[in-house]
Amino acid sequence: MKKNWFGWLSGKGDVEGDRRKEVSPAAARVTEPDFDVLTGALRWDRFMEIFNLEQAQAPGVLLLIDLGSRTGDIEGSDWEQNLPWLAQAIRQAIRSDDLLAHVSDHRFAVLLRGASQTLGEAISQRILKSVDNTIFMTAQGVASLETAIGGTGFEVESNRDVLADALANLDRAHNSREHAIIS
Secondary structure (H helix, E strand, O other): OOOOHHHHHHOOOOOOOOHHHOOOOOOOOOOHHHEOOOOOOEEHHHHHHHHHHHHHHOOEEEEEEEEEEOOOOOOHHHHHHHHHHHHHHHHHOOOOOOEEEEEEOOEEEEEEEOOOHHHHHHHHHHHHHHHHOOOEEEOOEEEOEEEEEEEEEEOOOOOOOHHHHHHHHHHHHHOOOOOEEEO
């Protein structure tokens, strides 16, 4: 089938793999106390409440992101200073209706609402690039980050432990040459 460039330009062309063609369920209501003051991301406990509700309504992908130092010389205050920039780097790689949470220290989670596993893999690559392009300053100068992403897709009301699967993939990403493993 011949593709029409005007259809692509107007957004009415081939929509295969586009998760925007389906209406997402209404987002859970969040208030100011639900956000981490430092990063502007959701607090982990509130994120898990929303994730459990979302998992019962629509498919998606859960990503766990671990930002570590290649040199190991980054101290707590250096992490704290740069966490807002790292959260912003992740936020730039996801859609506005996807959810970003600050898990702890230098770990984040993302809920890609209505995404397929293939789309989750593509977005994890965008996150890796966005974080890699962020300049991370410490007292010693610019530090290099070693980012690992583990994730898993889920269906509505699946009976498996999605968080455990994502954690297992994060561990596999840490122990392999791949920086992102999504299953």
